Amino acid sequence: MEHTTTTAPAPTPALGFPEKLMPIGGVWVPSSTGTTITVSNPATEQPIAEVPSATVQDGLAALDAACSAQDAWAATPARERADILARTYQGIIDRRDEFAALITAEMGKTLPEAQAEVDYGAGFFRWFAESAGRLHLEGQYGLEPGGNYRIAVSKRPVGPALLITPWNFPLAMGARKIAPALAAGCTTVLKPAELTPLTSLLLAQVMEEAGVPAGVVNVITTNDSRGVVGAIMADPRIRKISFTGSTQVGRALLRQAAENVMNTSMELGGNAPLIVFDDADLDQAVDGAIVAKLRNGGQSCVGANRIYLQSGIAEQFTQRFTEKMAATRVGDGAEPGVELGPLVDAKQVASVSALVTDAVAKGATLLTGGTIQEGAGYYYPPTVLTNIPADADIRTEEIFGPVAAIYTFDTEDEAITEANDTPYGLASYVFTQNLSRALRVADAIEAGMTGINRGLVSNPAAPFGGTNQSGLHREGGTEGLDAYQETKYTGIQL
Ligand code: NAD
Numbered sequence: 001m002e003h004t005t006t007t008a009p010a011p012t013p014a015l016g017f018p019e020k021l022m023p024i025g026g027v028w029v030p031s032s033t034g035t036t037i038t039v040s041n042p043a044t045e046q047p048i049a050e051v052p053s054a055t056v057q058d059g060l061a062a063l064d065a066a067c068s069a070q071d072a073w074a075a076t077p078a079r080e081r082a083d084i085l086a087r088t089y090q091g092i093i094d095r096r097d098e099f100a101a102l103i104t105a106e107m108g109k110t111l112p113e114a115q116a117e118v119d120y121g122a123g124f125f126r127w128f129a130e131s132a133g134r135l136h137l138e139g140q141y142g143l144e145p146g147g148n149y150r151i152a153v154s155k156r157p158v159g160p161a162l163l164i165t166p167w168n169f170p171l172a173m174g175a176r177k178i179a180p181a182l183a184a185g186c187t188t189v190l191k192p193a194e195l196t197p198l199t200s201l202l203l204a205q206v207m208e209e210a211g212v213p214a215g216v217v218n219v220i221t222t223n224d225s226r227g228v229v230g231a232i233m234a235d236p237r238i239r240k241i242s243f244t245g246s247t248q249v250g251r252a253l254l255r256q257a258a259e260n261v262m263n264t265s266m267e268l269g270g271n272a273p274l275i276v277f278d279d280a281d282l283d284q285a286v287d288g289a290i291v292a293k294l295r296n297g298g299q300s301c302v303g304a305n306r307i308y309l310q311s312g313i314a315e316q317f318t319q320r321f322t323e324k325m326a327a328t329r330v331g332d333g334a335e336p337g338v339e340l341g342p343l344v345d346a347k348q349v350a351s352v353s354a355l356v357t358d359a360v361a362k363g364a365t366l367l368t369g370g371t372i373q374e375g376a377g378y379y380y381p382p383t384v385l386t387n388i389p390a391d392a393d394i395r396t397e398e399i400f401g402p403v404a405a406i407y408t409f410d411t412e413d414e415a416i417t418e419a420n421d422t423p424y425g426l427a428s429y430v431f432t433q434n435l436s437r438a439l440r441v442a443d444a445i446e447a448g449m450t451g452i453n454r455g456l457v458s459n460p461a462a463p464f465g466g467t468n469q470s471g472l473h474r475e476g477g478t479e480g481l482d483a484y485q486e487t488k489y490t491g492i493q494l
Contacts, residue, residue: 012041012048013101015198017205022052022221025065026214032057037194037223042108042342042378043332051197054220059189059228060235062218066160066187067237069215074157074185076213078135085129085179087210092122092171092203099202101334103170106196108341108378109296110333120458121171124179124476127460131481132183150492155485157185158263159239162232164191164225164253166245167344168299170199176464176475177242178203178217184484186240189218191229193245195344197221229253236260240484243267244301247424247469265483266471267301267464269398270426273419274304274455275441277412278312280431284453285313286320289404292429292455294328294382297343298352298402301470302427302449302457305399307406308415314408318367318386325382325404326368332377342378343401349378352401359385359392359405369403396422412437416444426466429455448474 020036021028031052038047052058073081092099099121100114109117140153161181165173174190181188192200197219204219222228232238233256243253244267257264274292276285292304309317333341343349349372356370369383383403388395394405409415419428428447432438442450448466451457458464463477473483 013105014098015049015102015202016095016098017201020050020052022054022058022201022219023204023208024058024062024218024220025068026208029058031055037197037221039106039195039198041105042344043334045376045378048105049198051201051221053224054222054228055224056227056231059220059222059232062189062220063160063232063235063238065215065218066189069187069213070160073182073187073213073216076185078132081182081185082129082132084207084211085125085132085183088179088207088212089122089125089129091206091210092118092125095202095206099171099199102198102202104333104341106198107167107170108333108344110338110341111336113296114333117169117172120460121169121175123460124172124175127476128179128183128481131180131478135183135481144491148493150494152490152492154488154490155184156488158484158486159186160237161186161188161240161242161484162191162229162238163188164229164241164243164245165193165200167193167195168296168301170196171203173244174200174203176460176480177244178207180475180480181240181242181484182212182216184481186484187216189220189232189238191220191222191225194221194223194225230256233257233262234259239263241265242475242483250471265473265475267475268426268466268469268471269424270301270303270466270470271305271396271398271422271424272302272427272429272447273306273308273445274429275308275415275419275431276310276313276317277415277430277432277434277437278310279433279437280313281433281453282313282317282320285431286317286324288429288431288451288453288455289321290324290455292451293404294325294340294402295456297341299344299348299400301398303399304429304455305405306395306418307404308418309406309408310415311408311410318384318406321404322367322384325384325402328382328402330379330381340382340402343380344378346378348400349380352380352399352403355394355397355399356383356385356403359388359394362389362392364388364392364394398424412441416441420444420446423469424466425468426470427451427457
């Protein structure tokens with residue numbers, strides 16, 4: 001495998017928002033110390049833009065703005081909130097190419113994947129616009145079982161929400177939080193990952209144009225996440241934290257949230273099994289595994305981390321899958337025809353490479369890939385490993401790169417036991433033409449999500465999230481809105 005070498009780097013996309021500024025309380029401001037973060041393109045390692053590096057003071061200013069705007073936003077009629085979300089959906093779609101170019105430039109995924117992320121991310125605004133309109137009609141009213149008085153149950157916004165997102169889906173991860181928060185009547189402070197803050201700033205610009213009032217969406221970009229987030233979370237006025245990122249940081253935030261007994265939603269790491277049975281449609285299974293492995297360069301929490309093949313099809317599957325992996329065109333994601341972009345940074349390349357080196361040193365067989373090419377850009381080739389020994393780190397760690405770890409099994413029970421042998425429980429995939437087996441195995445796997453005969457399950461209309469150490473609560477679906485609401489019960493004696 002060789003990655004394509006560009007003769008001239010792709011031009012830096014237009015930012016579409018004021019550089020070195022962030023929106024706090026409806027005004028685009030610099031960091032209080034004037035310091036900035038340089039954002040670079042992982043395909044070229046060249047700088048693209050600078051964004052402010054918010055201080056604790058800036059973070060608290062964003063919190064003040066969100067708190068000042070909270071009552072008026074909660075009192076804004078649901079239909080008006082829904083209309084703003086619908087206009088945001090349209091605003092993103094109208095600027096689809098601009099968003100996609102920015103996502104590719106700051107994160108590295110290919111342009112078609114970035115466009116797919118734009119549609120997926122925008123979809124959350126459409127979905128929650130549709131939900132927001134009927135929000136206050138949902139509830140219960142009725143006699144308590146003893147017949148003595150009435151029970152009324154309604155929902156209200158939980159309050160100002162702190163939203164923290166990772167770098168792998170720069171638009172979708174924020175959209176999945178902001179849209180339901182606003183639909184429910186919560187104001188927000190969004191803290192995107194420092195590697196990919198540009199898309200969030202463009203989103204804030206589009207939301208402003210869609211009519212979001214000042215203070216309802218504040219964005220802080222910072223390279224002092226621990227300090228700034230810590231200060232905001234120590235303030236009892238913030239009532240909700242929704243975090244997507246690593247289990248390790250999620251744990252630390254849960255500890256901080258305990259202090260003020262804050263409402264928490266956690267979307268954390270994964271270690272998804274993908275199981276292919278002998279009776280699977282092999283074309284479907286190979287294609288599904290390629291999607292589940294290579295989407296986002298493998299840098300996805302729902303990426304197929306462990307591929308289990310039943311012994312009858314193992315050889316055939318491995319051969320076809322490996323051929324496809326080896327034929328994948330790697331290069332700058334902005335170039336037409338490229339199927340796999342760079343990883344997000346040098347640290348990510350080092351961590352993926354360390355897992356492969358460890359497995360091979362312990363005796364795993366390398367079927368393709370595994371060698372880093374010289375040159376600019378954080379590239380790692382599509383790689384396939386088999387015969388992975390029991391003590392290899394790759395068996396238990398989240399790979400987060402284009403490396404497929406293949407294992408074999410004989411019986412259904414064995415596959416289920418292996419699949420569940422992890423503290424995580426986010427996504428899982430099952431390929432079989434036997435419907436009973438598909439549903440039986442899906443039920444038996446401890447994971448928040450299972451794809452049957454498909455390698456992609458994310459959808460704004462479906463509840464996304466994990467069990468065990470993969471997180472708490474769901475995003476999207478009807479559950480996504482519940483995460484930003486409190487339940488209010490009123491006992492009524494007539
Ligand atoms: P990360 O945990 O390092 O960072 C996530 C966010 O938290 C970033 O904005 C970062 O700046 C911030 N952060 C880091 N340390 C912090 C601290 N001490 N206090 C407050 N904020 C802090 O994760 P990452 O490397 O950006 O993303 C990769 C991880 O995210 C993977 O484990 C992946 O599985 C997970 N992920 C999960 C989902 C999901 O929905 N479950 C989706 C995407 C990614």
